[in-house]
Amino acid sequence: GNSVTQMEGPVTLSEEAFLTINCTYTATGYPSLFWYVQYPGEGLQLLLKATKADDKGSNKGFEATYRKETTSFHLEKGSVQVSDSAVYFCALTGGGADGLTFGKGTHLIIQP
Amino acid sequence: GAGVSQSPRYKVAKRGQDVALRCDPISGHVSLFWYQQALGQGPEFLTYFQNEAQLDKSGLPSDRFFAERPEGSVSTLKIQRTQQEDSAVYLCASSLVASGTEAFFGQGTRLTVV
Numbered sequence: 606g607n608s609v610t611q612m613e614g615p616v617t618l619s620e621e622a623f624l625t626i627n628c629t630y631t632a633t634g635y636p637s638l639f640w641y642v643q644y645p646g647e648g649l650q651l652l653l654k655a656t657k658a659d660d661k662g663s664n665k666g667f668e669a670t671y672r673k674e675t676t677s678f679h680l681e682k683g684s685v686q687v688s689d690s691a692v693y694f695c696a697l698t699g700g701g702a703d704g705l706t707f708g709k710g711t712h713l714i715i716q717p
Numbered sequence: 718g719a720g721v722s723q724s725p726r727y728k729v730a731k732r733g734q735d736v737a738l739r740c741d742p743i744s745g746h747v748s749l750f751w752y753q754q755a756l757g758q759g760p761e762f763l764t765y766f767q768n769e770a771q772l773d774k775s776g777l778p779s780d781r782f783f784a785e786r787p788e789g790s791v792s793t794l795k796i797q798r799t800q801q802e803d804s805a806v807y808l809c810a811s812s813l814v815a816s817g818t819e820a821f822f823g824q825g826t827r828l829t830v831v
Contacts, residue, residue, distance in 0.1 A: 609759075641822075648721075649760070649808065649822040694759050703773065704750045705810075705820065707759030 607632045611695045611708035618685055619716055626680040626711050628669075628695035636697040638662075638671050638678040639705065643692045652680075652693070690715045719743075721823035723809050729829045730799045738794045738826045742811030749792050750820065751784055752808040760808050766792060799830045 612627045630636065640652040640662070653662030658673035667682045678695060695708040722741040730736050742749050748767055752760035753776075762776040768789035777784070781800075786792040796803055806827050810820040 648824040649810075651819050651821075654819070696759075704752070704762035704765050704776070705760070706762070709757070709759045 607706040609708035614712035617714045621684045624682040624685045628678045639696045641694040687715045723823035740792045740809030746811035748812045750810045754806040804830045
Protein backbone atom coordinates (compact mmCIF):
# COMPACT_ATOMS: atom_id res chain seq x y z
CA GLY A 606 0.00 0.00 0.00
CA ASN A 607 0.90 3.68 -0.06
CA SER A 608 2.97 5.25 2.71
CA VAL A 609 4.74 8.52 3.46
CA THR A 610 7.72 8.99 5.77
CA GLN A 611 8.81 12.43 6.86
CA MET A 612 11.44 13.63 9.27
CA GLU A 613 10.54 13.73 12.92
CA GLY A 614 10.19 17.04 14.67
CA PRO A 615 10.17 19.42 16.22
CA VAL A 616 12.57 21.28 13.97
CA THR A 617 13.77 24.52 15.53
CA LEU A 618 15.50 27.15 13.40
CA SER A 619 16.43 30.78 13.67
CA GLU A 620 14.78 33.34 11.44
CA GLU A 621 16.36 33.57 7.94
CA ALA A 622 17.82 30.07 8.18
CA PHE A 623 17.57 27.56 5.31
CA LEU A 624 14.90 24.90 5.75
CA THR A 625 14.71 21.33 4.51
CA ILE A 626 12.03 18.87 5.63
CA ASN A 627 12.62 15.44 4.17
CA CYS A 628 9.80 13.34 2.74
CA THR A 629 9.99 9.95 1.05
CA TYR A 630 7.14 7.81 -0.17
CA THR A 631 6.12 4.34 -1.25
CA ALA A 632 3.36 4.04 -3.80
CA THR A 633 2.19 1.95 -6.70
CA GLY A 634 1.65 3.67 -10.00
CA TYR A 635 2.16 7.39 -10.42
CA PRO A 636 1.07 9.32 -7.35
CA SER A 637 0.52 13.04 -6.99
CA LEU A 638 2.51 14.59 -4.15
CA PHE A 639 1.51 17.38 -1.77
CA TRP A 640 2.70 19.43 1.13
CA TYR A 641 0.00 20.65 3.51
CA VAL A 642 0.52 23.13 6.34
CA GLN A 643 -1.42 23.52 9.58
CA TYR A 644 -0.96 26.84 11.34
CA PRO A 645 -1.86 27.02 15.04
CA GLY A 646 -5.63 26.96 15.50
CA GLU A 647 -6.33 26.57 11.79
CA GLY A 648 -7.25 23.78 9.40
CA LEU A 649 -4.99 22.03 6.93
CA GLN A 650 -4.10 24.13 3.90
CA LEU A 651 -2.49 23.02 0.68
CA LEU A 652 0.98 24.56 0.44
CA LEU A 653 2.15 23.10 -2.87
CA LYS A 654 1.81 20.07 -5.10
CA ALA A 655 3.41 18.19 -7.98
CA THR A 656 1.59 15.72 -10.17
CA LYS A 657 4.37 14.07 -12.19
CA ALA A 658 8.05 13.26 -12.02
CA ASP A 659 10.47 16.22 -12.10
CA ASP A 660 7.65 18.71 -11.49
CA LYS A 661 8.49 21.43 -8.99
CA GLY A 662 5.76 22.80 -6.78
CA SER A 663 6.26 26.22 -5.23
CA ASN A 664 4.34 28.66 -3.07
CA LYS A 665 5.16 31.37 -0.48
CA GLY A 666 8.90 30.80 -1.01
CA PHE A 667 8.62 27.06 -0.38
CA GLU A 668 9.63 24.55 -3.07
CA ALA A 669 9.58 20.79 -3.51
CA THR A 670 10.61 18.68 -6.50
CA TYR A 671 9.00 15.32 -7.35
CA ARG A 672 11.95 12.91 -7.57
CA LYS A 673 10.78 9.55 -8.85
CA GLU A 674 14.27 7.99 -8.83
CA THR A 675 14.64 8.62 -5.10
CA THR A 676 10.89 8.54 -4.30
CA SER A 677 11.27 11.85 -2.51
CA PHE A 678 9.51 15.22 -2.24
CA HIS A 679 11.63 17.27 0.15
CA LEU A 680 10.34 20.68 1.21
CA GLU A 681 12.79 23.62 1.10
CA LYS A 682 12.78 27.32 1.82
CA GLY A 683 15.75 29.61 1.54
CA SER A 684 14.97 31.99 4.41
CA VAL A 685 12.33 31.13 6.98
CA GLN A 686 10.27 33.59 8.98
CA VAL A 687 8.64 33.37 12.39
CA SER A 688 5.28 33.22 10.60
CA ASP A 689 6.31 29.90 9.01
CA SER A 690 6.01 28.19 12.39
CA ALA A 691 3.44 25.43 11.84
CA VAL A 692 3.06 21.68 11.33
CA TYR A 693 3.91 20.50 7.82
CA PHE A 694 2.48 17.30 6.32
CA CYS A 695 3.74 15.49 3.26
CA ALA A 696 1.00 13.54 1.47
CA LEU A 697 0.26 11.59 -1.68
CA THR A 698 -2.70 10.36 -3.59
CA GLY A 699 -2.62 7.46 -5.97
CA GLY A 700 -4.93 9.05 -8.46
CA GLY A 701 -8.52 8.23 -9.26
CA ALA A 702 -10.99 8.13 -6.44
CA ASP A 703 -8.80 7.61 -3.41
CA GLY A 704 -7.95 9.84 -0.52
CA LEU A 705 -4.68 11.30 0.67
CA THR A 706 -2.05 9.29 2.53
CA PHE A 707 -0.26 11.57 5.00
CA GLY A 708 3.02 11.47 6.85
CA LYS A 709 3.01 12.03 10.60
CA GLY A 710 3.81 15.72 10.29
CA THR A 711 6.81 17.85 11.19
CA HIS A 712 6.44 20.63 13.73
CA LEU A 713 8.53 23.62 12.64
CA ILE A 714 9.44 26.30 15.17
CA ILE A 715 11.12 29.49 13.97
CA GLN A 716 12.74 31.64 16.63
CA PRO A 717 13.31 35.38 16.11
CA GLY B 718 -20.02 28.50 1.13
CA ALA B 719 -16.64 30.12 1.51
CA GLY B 720 -14.97 27.03 2.91
CA VAL B 721 -15.57 23.63 4.40
CA SER B 722 -17.52 23.96 7.62
CA GLN B 723 -17.60 21.33 10.34
CA SER B 724 -19.73 21.20 13.46
CA PRO B 725 -19.46 20.94 16.32
CA ARG B 726 -15.86 22.13 16.73
CA TYR B 727 -15.56 20.26 20.02
CA LYS B 728 -17.51 17.31 21.34
CA VAL B 729 -17.18 15.51 24.64
CA ALA B 730 -18.99 12.19 24.82
CA LYS B 731 -19.31 9.64 27.57
CA ARG B 732 -18.13 6.19 26.65
CA GLY B 733 -20.98 4.32 25.02
CA GLN B 734 -22.76 7.39 23.67
CA ASP B 735 -23.53 7.87 20.00
CA VAL B 736 -22.21 11.00 18.26
CA ALA B 737 -22.89 12.66 14.91
CA LEU B 738 -20.39 14.97 13.24
CA ARG B 739 -21.45 17.26 10.43
CA CYS B 740 -19.58 18.48 7.37
CA ASP B 741 -20.74 21.21 4.97
CA PRO B 742 -18.46 21.04 1.91
CA ILE B 743 -17.77 23.85 -0.50
CA SER B 744 -20.77 24.31 -2.76
CA GLY B 745 -20.46 22.36 -5.98
CA HIS B 746 -17.66 20.11 -4.79
CA VAL B 747 -18.24 16.58 -6.00
CA SER B 748 -15.80 14.74 -3.77
CA LEU B 749 -15.95 14.56 0.01
CA PHE B 750 -13.51 12.82 2.32
CA TRP B 751 -13.44 12.05 6.04
CA TYR B 752 -10.17 11.62 7.93
CA GLN B 753 -9.28 10.78 11.53
CA GLN B 754 -6.29 12.51 13.10
CA ALA B 755 -4.99 11.15 16.38
CA LEU B 756 -2.86 13.39 18.59
CA GLY B 757 0.60 13.89 17.11
CA GLN B 758 -0.20 11.90 13.97
CA GLY B 759 -1.09 12.67 10.40
CA PRO B 760 -4.68 12.38 9.21
CA GLU B 761 -5.79 8.89 8.22
CA PHE B 762 -8.35 8.26 5.51
CA LEU B 763 -11.75 6.99 6.63
CA THR B 764 -14.15 7.22 3.70
CA TYR B 765 -14.84 8.91 0.37
CA PHE B 766 -17.99 10.09 -1.38
CA GLN B 767 -18.51 11.13 -4.95
CA ASN B 768 -21.77 13.05 -4.86
CA GLU B 769 -24.10 10.84 -2.79
CA ALA B 770 -22.29 7.59 -3.55
CA GLN B 771 -19.91 6.23 -0.93
CA LEU B 772 -17.21 4.80 -3.18
CA ASP B 773 -14.68 3.82 -0.54
CA LYS B 774 -15.18 3.08 3.13
CA SER B 775 -12.10 0.95 3.59
CA GLY B 776 -10.65 3.24 6.27
CA LEU B 777 -13.56 3.06 8.70
CA PRO B 778 -12.06 1.37 11.77
CA SER B 779 -15.12 -0.64 12.80
CA ASP B 780 -18.79 -1.15 12.09
CA ARG B 781 -19.52 1.44 14.79
CA PHE B 782 -18.53 4.08 12.24
CA PHE B 783 -21.04 5.10 9.60
CA ALA B 784 -21.04 7.98 7.12
CA GLU B 785 -23.69 9.29 4.77
CA ARG B 786 -24.17 12.06 2.23
CA PRO B 787 -27.76 11.52 1.13
CA GLU B 788 -28.18 14.52 -1.19
CA GLY B 789 -24.62 14.81 -2.38
CA SER B 790 -23.85 17.85 -0.26
CA VAL B 791 -23.81 17.80 3.56
CA SER B 792 -22.27 14.69 5.10
CA THR B 793 -22.59 13.18 8.55
CA LEU B 794 -20.12 10.87 10.25
CA LYS B 795 -21.79 8.86 12.99
CA ILE B 796 -19.99 6.90 15.66
CA GLN B 797 -22.04 4.49 17.73
CA ARG B 798 -21.16 3.34 21.25
CA THR B 799 -18.09 5.57 21.41
CA GLN B 800 -14.89 4.19 22.93
CA GLN B 801 -11.89 6.05 24.34
CA GLU B 802 -9.80 5.09 21.32
CA ASP B 803 -12.23 7.08 19.15
CA SER B 804 -10.87 10.30 20.70
CA ALA B 805 -9.32 12.24 17.81
CA VAL B 806 -9.86 15.16 15.48
CA TYR B 807 -12.20 14.25 12.62
CA LEU B 808 -11.45 16.17 9.46
CA CYS B 809 -13.64 16.64 6.44
CA ALA B 810 -12.29 17.69 3.04
CA SER B 811 -13.93 18.41 -0.29
CA SER B 812 -12.64 18.82 -3.81
CA LEU B 813 -14.15 19.87 -7.09
CA VAL B 814 -13.49 16.59 -8.85
CA ALA B 815 -11.63 13.41 -7.97
CA SER B 816 -8.36 13.23 -6.05
CA GLY B 817 -5.19 14.70 -7.49
CA THR B 818 -6.74 18.13 -7.38
CA GLU B 819 -6.66 20.37 -4.35
CA ALA B 820 -8.68 19.15 -1.39
CA PHE B 821 -9.96 21.86 0.96
CA PHE B 822 -10.11 20.92 4.62
CA GLY B 823 -12.42 22.02 7.38
CA GLN B 824 -11.07 22.89 10.82
CA GLY B 825 -12.18 19.58 12.19
CA THR B 826 -14.21 18.31 15.12
CA ARG B 827 -12.22 17.38 18.20
CA LEU B 828 -13.94 14.40 19.83
CA THR B 829 -13.02 13.47 23.38
CA VAL B 830 -14.52 10.31 24.82
CA VAL B 831 -14.45 10.18 28.62
